[in-house]
Amino acid sequence: MVPDGAYRVGLATVAAVFALLLLAFVTSLVVQARPAFAHFGFGFLTGTKWDPVHGHLGALTFVVGTLETTMIAMVIAVPIGLGTALALAYALPRRLQAPLSMGVELLAAVPSVVYGLWxxxxVAPAVRTVLEPALAKLTGGHEPFGGIQEGIGLLLAGLILSIMVLPTLVAISRDVLIAVPHEQVEGAYALGATRWQVLRRVVVPHARAGLLGATTLATGRALGETIAVTMVIGNTVSFAHSLFAPTATMASVIANEFTEATEPFHLSALVAVAVILLGVAILVNVTARLLVRSVGGRQRVGLGVA
Amino acid sequence: MTDPMIKPELAPGVAAEPELVPPPSPMPVMQLRDVSVAFSGRPAVRNVSFDIPENEVTALIGPSGSGKTTLLRSLNRMHDLVRGAEVSGSILLGDIDVYGGSISPTLLRSRVGMVFQRPNPFPTMSIYDNVTSGLRFNGVRRKALLEEAAESALIAAALWDSVKNRMKAHASTLSGGEQQRLCIARALAVEPRVLLMDEPTSSLDPVATKRIEELLGELKDRVSIVIVTHNMQQAMRVSDTCAFLLMGEDRAGELVEYAATTKLFGEPDDPRTADYVNGRFG
Structure with missing residues (x-):
């Protein structure tokens, strides 16, 4: 038998090691990023010129690229994801619920490089030959659907990202929706509510904090997704003036350039981009966790989610 | 919210010669004939027949497993929400066949309201929104109508005085007993003909229980009440008529005796009823 004290000390040690690792990780990142931050100051965040050879390094293009791809992904994924979750939780016959839920969870297990390759x-040829011409027709070739139709670019990156975050969004939202107490649902039916009214006025409001949490966690995943985005976004250091144009994100520029970063400032600048990305990701994740917690501890959330 | 389909109006001239016609015994608000309920083919209630008198309190009593709640929930088609549940026999509301297809489950449930074991106000809604939720489900939009109905229902549920100054507060700020009275008010606001109550005081303390019991007597003029209770003293205190159910063969609930409450507790016909009401089992 292990005495209580030893048990406690053992666990505390393990926990402390983990905390120290985390601290060391963040510290080393910040130390490595320091030269870039010190040299360029606030201009690192606002500068748009990224020319490692001549020592002009500003990360705004990538920050904007990350925010744009994430936004496109969420605009596509949120309505589809919430709709699917509602259907899985309340609308579909039970025979279909289980296999479809399993399918969604399987999609979450697909490695991102596979999504990138696909x-x-x-998808890229289909976007180039079908989606982009159709969208261009809508605006007569003007922004935001103007320019060369290459397939690869901001729109494709957002599209792939939306498919990648859907499983997360659907799985968590479904769990949150199922966790709405049965007596709430019955209470509404007993007042003469239709199925749609029960969902809209009782189930969704009851689950709204959890749904917001699911959305935020999915956003976190979209922000940090690297390899698939790198494969489809085109990787040019320029603002995308059209949804069709290639650009780059924080994650993609790191993945693309770290092997060739020989200039010390260049490497430091990439780490600095990583620090910014980390900050944004932590912020989003903490927000999500707070939101989900406020809805009650019953939900199974945050498992296997970035 | 009167519905001509359900509340047939008296044809003019019917009461022309009241002296000559003996007063008709009032028509029961609901009639159950050979009602059986099964879940996935397993019977839970079998062949129950009795009438629910208008503007009275009818209690369903019996030990656990006797099918009281199952029977109650067949009256407003709550079993429609359960996969594999099957109700057979006939249940009439007035002269409308509840399962006959001439009335939708949603319309039926606005005519036959329900209060549950545990208070279940909608926690995301204010007190006012809770009370008016049923009306809004049924398409009532006019603010004046909603406000009037809310006040009337809250007065009837003896909750008006304590909430009239905080109608915008969340329902979760109320005590358990107040929450249950809010649920009663919520059900009453739709002006149902029948109110089903499934052990409405089982999660409440004695003081809150007493208030609800007193309330039942006051509500009778407004709505016919069917209450499930495992508490025989409560059935004696609040009900006019009593139906005693017992688990019969292959575990399905059956009706043993149906009578005026005073008779059922005083001089029951069936020895099993006598055993139960005298506390010899259950």
């Missing part, structure tokens, strides 16, 4: 080889 995006590049299958």
């Amino acid at each position: 995006g590049l080889l299958v």
Whole structure:
């Protein structure tokens, strides 16, 4: 038998090691990023010129690229994801619920490089030949659907990202929706509510904090997604003036350039981009967790989510 | 919210010669004939027949497993929400066949309201929104109508005085007993003909229980009440008529005796009823 004290000390040690690792990780990142931050100051965040050879390094293009791809992804994924979750939780016959739920969870397990490859080889040609011409027709070739139709670019990156965050969004939202107490649902039916009214006026409001949490966690995943985005976004250091244009994100520029970053400032600048990305990701994740917690501890959330 | 389909109006001239016609015994508000309920083929209630008198309190009593709640929930088609549940026999509301297809489950449930074991106000809504939720489900939009109905229902549920100055507060700020009275008010606001109550005081303390019991007597003029209770003293205190159910063969609930409460507790016909009401089992 292990005495209580030893048990406690053992666990505390393990926990402390983990905390120290985390601290060391963040500290080393900040130390490495320091030269870039010190040299460029606030201009690092606002500068748009990224020219490692001549020592002009500003990360705004990538920050904007990350925010844009994430926004496109969420605009597409949120309505589809919440709708699917509602259907899985309340509308579909039970025979279909289980296999579909399993399918969604399987999609979450697909490695992102596979999504990237699929995006590049299958989705990109379809976007180039079908989606982009159709969208361009809508605006007569003007922004935001103007320019060269290459397939690869901001729109494709957002599209692939939306498909990648859908499983997370659907799985958590479904759990949150199922966790709405049965007596709430019955209470509404007993007042003469229709199925749609029960969902809209009782179930969704009851689950809204959890749904917001699911959305935020999915946003976190979209912000940090690297390899698939790198494969389909085009990787040019320029603002995308059209949804069709290639650009780059914080994650993609790091993945793309770290092997060739020989200038010390260049490497430091990439780490600095990583620090910014980390800050944004932590902020989003903490927000999500707070939101989900406020809805009650019953939900199974945050498992296997970035 | 009167519905001509359900509340047939008296044809003019019917009461022309009241002296000559003996006063008709009032028509029961609901009639159950050979009602059986099964879940996935397993019977839970079998062949129950009795009438629910208008403007009275009818209690369903019996030990656990006797099918009281199952029977109650067949009256407003709550079993429609359960996969594999099957109700057979006939249940009439006035002269409308509840399961006959001439009335939708949603309309039926606005005519036959329900209060549950545990208070279940909608926690995301204010007190006012809770009380008016049923009306809004049924398409009532006019503010004046909603406000009037809310006040009337809250007065009837003896909750008006304590909430009239905080109608915008969340329902979760109320005590358990107040929450249950809010649920009663919420059900009353739709002006149902029948109010089903499934052990409405089982999660409440004695003081809150007493207030609800007193309330039942006051509500009778407004709505016919069917209450499920495992508490025989409560059934004696609040009900006019009593139906005693017992688990019969293959575990399905059956009706043993149906009588005026005073008779059922005083001089029951069936020895099993006598055993139960005298506390010899259950």
